[in-house]
Amino acid sequence: DGGITQSPKYLFRKEGQNVTLSCEQNLNHDAMYWYRQDPGQGLRLIYYSQIVNDFQKGDIAEGYSVSREKKESFPLTVTSAQKNPTAFYLCASRTTGTGYGYTFGSGTRLTVV
Amino acid sequence: DQQVKQNSPSLSVQEGRISILNCDYTNSMFDYFLWYKKYPAEGPTFLISISSIKDKNEDGRFTVFLNKSAKHLSLHIVPSQPGDSAVYFCAATSSFRSGSARQLTFGSGTQLTVLP
Numbered sequence: 001d002g003g004i005t006q007s008p009k010y011l012f013r014k015e016g017q018n019v020t021l022s023c024e025q026n027l028n029h030d031a032m033y034w035y036r037q038d039p040g041q042g043l044r045l046i047y048y049s050q051i052v053n054d055f056q057k058g059d060i061a062e063g064y065s066v067s068r069e070k071k072e073s074f075p076l077t078v079t080s081a082q083k084n085p086t087a088f089y090l091c092a093s094r095t096t097g098t099g100y101g102y103t104f105g106s107g108t109r110l111t112v113v
Numbered sequence: 114d115q116q117v118k119q120n121s122p123s124l125s126v127q128e129g130r131i132s133i134l135n136c137d138y139t140n141s142m143f144d145y146f147l148w149y150k151k152y153p154a155e156g157p158t159f160l161i162s163i164s165s166i167k168d169k170n171e172d173g174r175f176t177v178f179l180n181k182s183a184k185h186l187s188l189h190i191v192p193s194q195p196g197d198s199a200v201y202f203c204a205a206t207s208s209f210r211s212g213s214a215r216q217l218t219f220g221s222g223t224q225l226t227v228l229p
Contacts, residue, residue, distance in 0.1 A: 009154070033216070040122060042202060042221035043157075090156055101147055102217060104156030 002027045006091050006105035013078070013085070013112050021076045021108045023091035030095065032074035033102065036060065037088040046089075049074055078110060086112050116140045117205050119220035127228050132190040134223050136203030139184065143205040147217065148177060148188050151200045160201070161188070193227045200224050 004025040013019045023032065034046040045058030049068040063082025068074055074093075078085045088109050092102035118137045126132045136146075144165035149157035163170040163177045163186065170177050176189045190197055203220040 004156075006156075035219075040221060042119075043219040045216065048216065088154075092156075101159045101162065104149075104158070106156045107154065109154065 004091055004093055004103055004105035006089075006108050009106065009108060011108055011110045013110060015112055016080045018077055018079050019110065021078065021089055021091075021110070023074045023076065023105060024072055025074075025091075025093045025103075025105075026072060027093055027095075027103060028071070029093035029103070030071070031093060032068070033092040033094070034058075034064070034066065034074070034076045035090045035092065037090060037107075043090065046076065085110055115221070116143075117203055117218050117220040119201075119203055119223050121223050122221070123224040123226070125226045125228060126193045128195055129192045132188075132193045132197065132225055132227065134188040134190075134201050134203075134225065136186045136188075136220055137184055138186075138205050140205070140207070140218075141184075142207040143218075144208050145206050146177070146179060146186050147204045147206075148175075149202040149204060149219075150197075151202060151222070157202055190225075193225075195227045195229050198225055198227050 007022045033048040035043040047066040049055035065077045091105040147162040148160040151157040200222045204217040
């Protein structure tokens with residue numbers, strides 16, 4: 001079955017450490033996105049990538065980094081510079097065809113301890 | 114500046130009654146709207162969408178209404194079922210943007226609770 005896989009589902013990080021969240025899709029989608037969900041704030045865009053080796057900052061990119069070396073993979077690194085990293089992180093992808101909607105992964109809950 | 118607003122963070126409805134979730138937008142370039150449903154610790158799933166050339170789209174128990182002049186859309190669920198309890202996100206985009214740049218802008222979500 002095609003879909004998006006995010007791992008791990010739960011992640012704990014000590015303050016001052018970098019951590020990388022995995023996102024893999026086998027939908028042959030060109031575009032991939034990272035969102036962050038906080039209570040009462042909906043989904044906020046961190047980074048997105050339209051094609052391999054290209055990515056753009058979203059609304060809240062500070063303290064995050066990404067790479068897009070393969071079409072299937074779009075990992076997100078939460079760096080120690082991110083001041084409030086505890087959140088639920090969602091990865092999504094979309095075809096560059098005429099469709100508008102995203103397919104989402106099941107998310108990663110990151111907690112800083 | 115929130116371009117897509119869901120002003121009700123929560124809504125409780127009795128099973129079998131109608132649930133009405135509201136969404137307002139400010140960007141006049143938005144011409145395609147989607148609703149997503151999200152359960153805790155899961156990713157959102159697509160529910161229903163509407164293009165600005167229509168004012169209503171129906172899919173089973175779910176109907177979305179669009180009022181372009183008021184920049185307002187609503188999702189009606191009839192009849193509501195306990196399994197509908199989830200967070201509902203409204204999202205908007207513009208067909209004037211091409212390809213992958215056609216990002217979705219999300220509202221803050223409304224937690225719907227359907228009481229048995």
